[in-house]
Amino acid sequence: MxxxxxxxxxxxxxxxxxxxxxxxxxxxxxxxxxxxxxxxxxxxxxxxxxxxxxxxxxxxxxxxxxxxxxxxxxxxxxxxxxxxxxxxxxxxxxxxxxxxxxxxxxxxxxxxxxxxxxxxxxxxxxxxxxxxxxxxxxxxxxxxxxxxxxxxxxxxxxxxxAGSGHYVKMVHNGVEYALMQTYGEGFELLANGRFDLDLESVARTWNNGAVIRSWLLELCEEAFAEEGSDLGTVADRVEGGSTGTWTVQEALEQEVPVPLIYQALAERFSSRSTDGDDPGRFSRRLANRLRYGFGRHEVPRRDD
The missing domain is CATH 3.40.50.720 (NAD(P)-binding Rossmann-like Domain)
Structure with a gap:
């Protein structure tokens, strides 16, 4: 053809x-x-x-x-x-x-x-x-x-x-935001919890048979393997947001509650108001690195 x-x-x-x-x-x-x-x-x-x-x-x-x-x-x-x-x-x-x-x-x-x-x-x-x-x-x-x-x-x-393809992709991206935020929060608790954990090992183990296995979790494993369990110099700054914003706007118009997607979007916007040298939220730093994993987006980094 x-x-x-x-x-x-x-x-x-x-x-x-x-x-x-x-x-x-x-x-x-x-x-x-x-x-x-x-x-x-x-x-x-x-x-x-x-x-x-x-x-x-x-x-x-x-x-x-x-x-x-x-x-x-x-x-x-x-x-x-x-x-x-x-x-x-x-x-x-x-x-x-x-x-x-x-x-x-x-x-x-x-x-x-x-x-x-x-x-x-x-x-x-x-x-x-x-x-x-x-x-x-x-x-x-x-x-x-x-x-x-x-x-x-x-x-x-x-x-x-017409329009339905990009509509479904818009909602897909909203779901993606929420999933990234959820993984980020879970690993933030593990990183700051009561045990000294190898987060690459955790991600790899979860991704072999666990209920929460996914490609995003594979990318978490990749991030920890390449950056370390502390995510190195990865900054607390998550770019993007247009499709997530459209998703929340549509949810408001249709009166459908999407609290997880809304909160994930809000976390992205909040990350842009932090000091670039501040280590900031681990969850947002992981979301930053995940964007590189699936989209090869530039990774904002903080100065040590």
Missing amino acids: EFGVIGLGRMGRIVVDRCLDAGHDVVAFDIDEDAVADAADAGAAPADSIPDVADQLGEAKRIWLMVPAGDPVDAALDELEGLVDEDDVVVDGGNSNFRDSMRRAESTDVAYLDCGTSGGPAGAELGFSLMVGGPEWAYEAMTPVFDAVATGPDGHDRMGP
Whole structure:
């Protein structure tokens, strides 16, 4: 299958590589010429602009956007206007607000799929989890690509109409915040409790058969192995928060109580008001390091 990828950052490049490995033909574009050249070296057909991507594709154009949420998505759609029609498909694989996705689906002629994407850079090897919203025919048309990008056929599904994919991903991220906070609080108690514990050993033991085993717990083990049980210089500062904020806002509108997600979000905001050299809360320091584990986000550190 031939399709285009616009945006060759970490996640976009994974989409390209996994699809090339699966035998698909990929036309690749990014504003970074070096990123385009690297993708071409891997086997993609290079494009020098968004219109060039559309020009290189056949009559049934299939395009995956992996650009930052917000204005860059609208800018890409504006450039595609007049080059795609109702028989073509555009996938938005970023963390767009579901309301923006609903608006875009209404305002563009193209079949628009909002695709919540989870898995981080680890998806290069394992594949992503894909939560897709939009027309069923468009989802089915993109299924060969979704099979390649996801962990396999079980790693993706159509959630419902336009907006539902990013809606499910939004709530996913809220749950993620709460899970990170819960692990952080548990390990904070262990770190400051009555025994001198090897937290890497605790995490490894829990992750082998315990009820609370998970990938996040594997990343806790990784963090303690690389930073030590005291987490070294990892700072009490947790970045991010947009999707968690959207989750809490939606919960308020729907009158659904989400106290754990709300508190986890509040902890993130509170972490940004602390002195960067203050050791601070262990739970937030672990959440900081976990963000590196699954997303390779920069780890804020304190000066010793």
